Amino acid sequence: MKEIDLRDAEMNLSAVVDRAVEGEPSIITRHGKPQAVILGFKEWERLSNVPSFVRLLMSAPADAERNSSPLPPTDL
Numbered sequence: 001m002k003e004i005d006l007r008d009a010e011m012n013l014s015a016v017v018d019r020a021v022e023g024e025p026s027i028i029t030r031h032g033k034p035q036a037v038i039l040g041f042k043e044w045e046r047l048s049n050v051p052s053f054v055r056l057l058m059s060a061p062a063d064a065e066r067n068s069s070p071l072p073p074t075d076l
Contacts, residue, residue, distance in 0.1 A: 003027045006035065 002019070004026050009016050016026050016038055025039035039047075051059075 001025050001027055001037075003029055003034070006030045009038070 002024065004012075004016065006028055009026065009028050019026060020038045020043075021040045023040065023043070025037055025043070027034050028036040028038060
């Protein structure tokens with residue numbers, strides 16, 4: 001992933017977007033610190049559709065049967 005200063009990104013926005021569409025995101029920096037990421041729309045869609053762990057837990061049925069039996073003893 002390429003880092004580019006905000007001012008350079010402004011002057012070359014078309015090229016930055018073209019690279020992102022081709023699959024090469026850019027990190028936009030301001031005063032040397034990362035501030036934003038430019039990535040292609042398809043990549044953004046792919047990333048935004050990945051469910052978070054919390055969403056997965058929330059989607060589990062509330063009345064799901066739980067196994068409350070203790071674990072079998074182990075031979076150590």
